[in-house]
Amino acid sequence: MNSNISRQILSSEYHxxxxxxxxxxxxxxxxxxxxxxxxxxxxxxxxxMQTPSVRLWDDEYLAATMGKAKISVAVTPxxxxxxxxxxxxxxxxxxxxxxEQMSISDLFSKLSRExxxxxxxxxxxxxGNVYSSRFFEGTGDPSEFEALRADIPGEISxxxxxxxxxxxxxxxxxxxxxxxxxxxxxxxxxxxxxxxxSKQFTLLPPSEGSxxxxxxxxxxxxxxxxxxxxxxxxxxxxxSPIRWSSVIDPDIPGNLPPDAHPICITLEPGETLYLPPGWxxxxxxxxxxxxxxxxxxxxxxxxxxxxxxFLRGAGPVPSGNDEDD
Amino acid sequence: MNSNISRQILSSEYHxxxxxxxxxxxxxxxxxxxxxxxxxxxxxxxxxMQTPSVRLWDDEYLAATMGKAKISVAVTPxxxxxxxxxxxxxxxxxxxxxxEQMSISDLFSKLSRExxxxxxxxxxxxxGNVYSSRFFEGTGDPSEFEALRADIPGEISxxxxxxxxxxxxxxxxxxxxxxxxxxxxxxxxxxxxxxxxSKQFTLLPPSEGSxxxxxxxxxxxxxxxxxxxxxxxxxxxxxSPIRWSSVIDPDIPGNLPPDAHPICITLEPGETLYLPPGWxxxxxxxxxxxxxxxxxxxxxxxxxxxxxxFLRGAGPVPSGNDEDD
Numbered sequence: 295m296n297s298n299i300s301r302q303i304l305s306s307e308y309h310x311x312x313x314x315x316x317x318x319x320x321x322x323x324x325x326x327x328x329x330x331x332x333x334x335x336x337x338x339x340x341x342x343m344q345t346p347s348v349r350l351w352d353d354e355y356l357a358a359t360m361g362k363a364k365i366s367v368a369v370t371p372x373x374x375x376x377x378x379x380x381x382x383x384x385x386x387x388x389x390x391x392x393x394e395q396m397s398i399s400d401l402f403s404k405l406s407r408e409x410x411x412x413x414x415x416x417x418x419x420x421x422g423n424v425y426s427s428r429f430f431e432g433t434g435d436p437s438e439f440e441a442l443r444a445d446i447p448g449e450i451s452x453x454x455x456x457x458x459x460x461x462x463x464x465x466x467x468x469x470x471x472x473x474x475x476x477x478x479x480x481x482x483x484x485x486x487x488x489x490x491x492s493k494q495f496t497l498l499p500p501s502e503g504s505x506x507x508x509x510x511x512x513x514x515x516x517x518x519x520x521x522x523x524x525x526x527x528x529x530x531x532x533x534s535p536i537r538w539s540s541v542i543d544p545d546i547p548g549n550l551p552p553d554a555h556p557i558c559i560t561l562e563p564g565e566t567l568y569l570p571p572g573w574x575x576x577x578x579x580x581x582x583x584x585x586x587x588x589x590x591x592x593x594x595x596x597x598x599x600x601x602x603x604f605l606r607g608a609g610p611v612p613s614g615n616d617e618d619d
Numbered sequence: 620m621n622s623n624i625s626r627q628i629l630s631s632e633y634h635x636x637x638x639x640x641x642x643x644x645x646x647x648x649x650x651x652x653x654x655x656x657x658x659x660x661x662x663x664x665x666x667x668m669q670t671p672s673v674r675l676w677d678d679e680y681l682a683a684t685m686g687k688a689k690i691s692v693a694v695t696p697x698x699x700x701x702x703x704x705x706x707x708x709x710x711x712x713x714x715x716x717x718x719e720q721m722s723i724s725d726l727f728s729k730l731s732r733e734x735x736x737x738x739x740x741x742x743x744x745x746x747g748n749v750y751s752s753r754f755f756e757g758t759g760d761p762s763e764f765e766a767l768r769a770d771i772p773g774e775i776s777x778x779x780x781x782x783x784x785x786x787x788x789x790x791x792x793x794x795x796x797x798x799x800x801x802x803x804x805x806x807x808x809x810x811x812x813x814x815x816x817s818k819q820f821t822l823l824p825p826s827e828g829s830x831x832x833x834x835x836x837x838x839x840x841x842x843x844x845x846x847x848x849x850x851x852x853x854x855x856x857x858x859s860p861i862r863w864s865s866v867i868d869p870d871i872p873g874n875l876p877p878d879a880h881p882i883c884i885t886l887e888p889g890e891t892l893y894l895p896p897g898w899x900x901x902x903x904x905x906x907x908x909x910x911x912x913x914x915x916x917x918x919x920x921x922x923x924x925x926x927x928x929f930l931r932g933a934g935p936v937p938s939g940n941d942e943d944d
Contacts, residue, residue: 299625300624326780329781333658334918334921596660
């Protein structure tokens, strides 16, 4: 409880000083300009970051380039991969998606045929699916998207220069308006750009994490018993409980407490979001959305990591199922 | 008390992560390298920052260049300007120095004749005595050291580029081993370089401010009634009490509590210290020391300022004289 009061002080004073302001740049910053912005550690909307090859990216081009290569696609009945979900047993679980291998044209076909009753497909493997740190270390880095690497820069030059290191992971994201990313934070510097479609971010600063009421949830996975059957929420055996926000849709007015000050940003094609480490983000997207992101390791020296840990809070976290037991 | 526990957590975790490490550079950083270091916000010892003209600075050159120009010199009986001092009435005061106008050759003469009984002279006007922000704004900036400006760069290029702004103040410091600067912190980015002599810094990170046991002290000034009489500690009327550390000599073993982790750095001629905002510093110096410093405004956006205020602690500060009353 003691620490909670300190967090409230930091949260309200941070908001008093910074408000909901975010910088908007009409063109990408220089490395030095970006280094200053990263020091401030607030989101920045960046326009004009051109990735020339990805302008060619329509379904036909991508299907022709990728051919029959199999990619790992997340499947859920509700569009909520890695999210808190109530199981038929009445308990809430943190549920990871079922993963299916398919060609990119199969994915486009699934996305185009989605209806209210169908499963939701989302390419969100987010493990450095285009480039991982092994690529930059030169130790071999096979990728399901090898064929698209020629179109996707491994590094954002002003970003790598500012941080003095290459990315830790570069990811491709493809999905529909039915996919939603539950609110969470990452200990990474994040450069997120929309190729087509749109992304609606709801952001909270690290200082407002207590508004998200993290709880411990048992772990589960969406599983499919046979190829023709539906998905089943299967509790995991031997998996540790997961600490996750109990606020399912923070973008819906009234779902956050009054001391939260969410920042809402919609990224259109060609727009890029700089999202600093520890910023909480919930993401919705438009139909037929393709995005790319570059994760860079955060600076661990100094106070940044210590402060993020403090703001998230140490000590025991209550179960998310206490009320239901 | 609640906030104090949080400060202790931040302090011990900050020390666990960073230890007493400081970076040492053999040559000045580029603007981008320095921007990264400023982000980490730990002290850096920088060698090889050459300020060519100041190599000419011996007493004769300085006396010839400055001529009869009057400079403002701090005078105390004990070498402790801006420090907590016990008055004959038994109470502790925060005492500012007496200030005398004299030529630079008079100052050198006073410094060379100092003995155990004499008053201590220290050029430490620290108000941007070489350049103030008005100089960079082009609005006219008279200086007692006008004649030396040709020798003193107004800006450190890699620093101005990293911060995206010119300095707020550039100061010249001239004194003897009898002058001591009591421990305090400034809300500025500080580049401090020694021209001759030496400076011994005792540093504590912002997270260890509570080790310094700040107290409120009534304000006083060293005054001289006539030109031939000694200095008298004169309590100020109508001055607000001053919040200051009650640890007089933090460099003496045992004077700091065990959870303080002081970093001791001695700067020799040609060496430069980057001291980030909020770092506590106590400074001793060798005989015949000349130094220069460049203060840059700190970045107020983001969390830095909020965190420094939090670490210093809000709420009532006890009187430094309670025990004696």
